[in-house]
Amino acid sequence: MKSGMRKQKEGLKLILFFFRPYKGKLFLLFFLSILVGGIEAFNVAAIYPMLNTAFDAGGIQQNNFVFSLLEKMAGLLPIGDDVIAYCVLFLIIALAAFAIRITLINLNTRFAAHLIEKVQGAVFTKIVRADYQYFVDNKQGQLIYNVATAPGKLATVINAATQGVSQLALAVSVFILLFSISWQGAIAVLLAGLGYYYFNQHLGKKIIYVSAKGMQKAHRESNIILNEVITGIKQIKVFAVAEDWIDKFNSAIKERWYHFRRTNLWQQIPAQIITLAAFLSVGIIVLQTRLMFPDSFAELIPILGTFAFALFRLFPVIGTLGTAILNTIGSVPDCEVLHSIQKSNITHINDGRERVGSLKSGIRFNDVSFSYKGRVETLENISVIFEKGKTTAIVGGSGSGKTTIINLLLRLYEPDKGEVGIDGVSIKEFKLSSWLEKIGFVSQETFMLNDTVKNNINFNSDMYSDKEIIQAAKYADADSFVSSLPEGYDTLVGDRGIRLSAGQRQRIAIARAVIRKPEILIFDEATSALDNISEAAVQGSIDRVSKDHTVIVVAHRLSTIIGADKIIVLGEGRILEEGTHKELMANNGAYWELYQGQS
Numbered sequence: 001m002k003s004g005m006r007k008q009k010e011g012l013k014l015i016l017f018f019f020r021p022y023k024g025k026l027f028l029l030f031f032l033s034i035l036v037g038g039i040e041a042f043n044v045a046a047i048y049p050m051l052n053t054a055f056d057a058g059g060i061q062q063n064n065f066v067f068s069l070l071e072k073m074a075g076l077l078p079i080g081d082d083v084i085a086y087c088v089l090f091l092i093i094a095l096a097a098f099a100i101r102i103t104l105i106n107l108n109t110r111f112a113a114h115l116i117e118k119v120q121g122a123v124f125t126k127i128v129r130a131d132y133q134y135f136v137d138n139k140q141g142q143l144i145y146n147v148a149t150a151p152g153k154l155a156t157v158i159n160a161a162t163q164g165v166s167q168l169a170l171a172v173s174v175f176i177l178l179f180s181i182s183w184q185g186a187i188a189v190l191l192a193g194l195g196y197y198y199f200n201q202h203l204g205k206k207i208i209y210v211s212a213k214g215m216q217k218a219h220r221e222s223n224i225i226l227n228e229v230i231t232g233i234k235q236i237k238v239f240a241v242a243e244d245w246i247d248k249f250n251s252a253i254k255e256r257w258y259h260f261r262r263t264n265l266w267q268q269i270p271a272q273i274i275t276l277a278a279f280l281s282v283g284i285i286v287l288q289t290r291l292m293f294p295d296s297f298a299e300l301i302p303i304l305g306t307f308a309f310a311l312f313r314l315f316p317v318i319g320t321l322g323t324a325i326l327n328t329i330g331s332v333p334d335c336e337v338l339h340s341i342q343k344s345n346i347t348h349i350n351d352g353r354e355r356v357g358s359l360k361s362g363i364r365f366n367d368v369s370f371s372y373k374g375r376v377e378t379l380e381n382i383s384v385i386f387e388k389g390k391t392t393a394i395v396g397g398s399g400s401g402k403t404t405i406i407n408l409l410l411r412l413y414e415p416d417k418g419e420v421g422i423d424g425v426s427i428k429e430f431k432l433s434s435w436l437e438k439i440g441f442v443s444q445e446t447f448m449l450n451d452t453v454k455n456n457i458n459f460n461s462d463m464y465s466d467k468e469i470i471q472a473a474k475y476a477d478a479d480s481f482v483s484s485l486p487e488g489y490d491t492l493v494g495d496r497g498i499r500l501s502a503g504q505r506q507r508i509a510i511a512r513a514v515i516r517k518p519e520i521l522i523f524d525e526a527t528s529a530l531d532n533i534s535e536a537a538v539q540g541s542i543d544r545v546s547k548d549h550t551v552i553v554v555a556h557r558l559s560t561i562i563g564a565d566k567i568i569v570l571g572e573g574r575i576l577e578e579g580t581h582k583e584l585m586a587n588n589g590a591y592w593e594l595y596q597g598q599s
Helices: 002-045 047-054 065-076 082-129 132-137 140-148 150-181 183-231 233-238 242-292 298-343 402-409 432-436 453-457 466-475 479-483 502-514 532-546 581-587 590-598
Strands: 362-371 377-387 391-396 417-422 439-443 520-524 550-554 566-571 574-579
Touching: 002 047, 002 065, 002 082, 002 150, 002 298, 047 065, 047 082, 065 082, 065 150, 082 140, 082 150, 082 298, 140 150, 140 183, 140 298, 150 298, 183 233, 183 242, 183 298, 362 402, 377 402, 377 417, 377 550, 377 574, 391 402, 391 590, 402 520, 402 550, 439 502, 453 466, 453 502, 466 479, 466 502, 479 502, 566 581, 566 590, 574 581, 574 590, 581 590
Parallel strands: 391 550, 391 566, 439 520, 520 550
Antiparallel strands: 362 377, 362 417, 566 574
């Protein structure tokens, strides 16, 4: 029992976390919800004088405050016929309740959309601003779910909250009305309502929350599988494992929709129980009244009619209130995810304050050591200079630390020890954006938007004119093949650039790098995945754009970096030797062995 109460309090705190900044809007929504509930209860009460006058069952109960107020209100209408006056009053109250409810729905929808927009934007911003390690640690499908799907559950919470307040106000008002008509009947309804409430509490804790948690987990898992299949469809087909992935996906969605069926079923059963209870209650009350008061039964018809109408209005209200509670409980798992993201201390690269000026001397690594999370040291006491205006190549075996040096240069990670300096100043002192503006980066795996060639070169930025885009393409030796495409620069390249060859994608990537007019060009094994003809074309582009730039090249094929001003040879995270191609070949050391192996 205590555990259940504690979970409820924790769930309430999670929900309040998102609503706290909007106290004014919530107050207005709750005020309108209470007002709607009260007016609808007043509408129920208006049945009694209308029936009483129609059946001429006697005078209005003067000791009943609600009925007396209704009599006075009807008297204000310029209508001589009492039955018509009460009917018109009934319609006026109904229309007033309808107008306020429509206003409430409108404001509720606007608030829900605004809140989801803010939360979704905040979650997306926090995730994007996280350091690169965060994306390494989390699955893509899970991140997509957390941003795209989880925030939508806040709309369910808002709807349930306003609906719950409205229904609670209506239930209390109707109960007071029933109590004024018959305290014995009101007590019976109260006991039934309490029993229903505890039934819903048990249902929420034992079934709805557990199923919602299972559905959330299975939904995330299906997103992860779908994302991985789309990303790796070529390998999945080549390795003939498509059926295995189909089985995995089917298993995930089967689990998800099992929990959906379970949740949906149990969320609807209470409403059906309450509807049955309403019919049974009315039938029993009328039957009992007829048997106990056969002579005055006709005089009791207005009371019975009002009581029956109140029951038919009250029991669905209790059902709706229970559904609102269950929906809120079902939304708690997603609220937990969103709260965890917003409150967690997601690590990010600390930004500096200074702007980077033009490179004067170069970039220096001073005794830099680094290890990836949960792995042995990748770099150990690396000290090296990348001189301005020179081409520096980095070579070495797989896992020697080549790409790690590039990752540190791009500030995707921070060194564990030592320092990366720019013209003698620590890279940490500079604003990250101003440093990255100086760099044009081309990697082995080219990221392509499913968009036009033009938007892939300008990377969906509106900073560059068509003239600059074409000039960058010419510079990267891409204009010739782009011009031959069906729609030129407006040709769609397909998902991940599937409509282009690997060499064409790389030349577009080079154009994307040089359009920024960077001082520093970094090529991380940009030609290693290409065939000889494509490599020659891309290497020609690299040689062309490398003139008058500071160039850092991570190379797999050593034939492409023979002309580099300096070659750094890495092995097991350490610098084994450095020099020109000629000097290193003369040493007959690690570089000589690599070169001979490739030859």
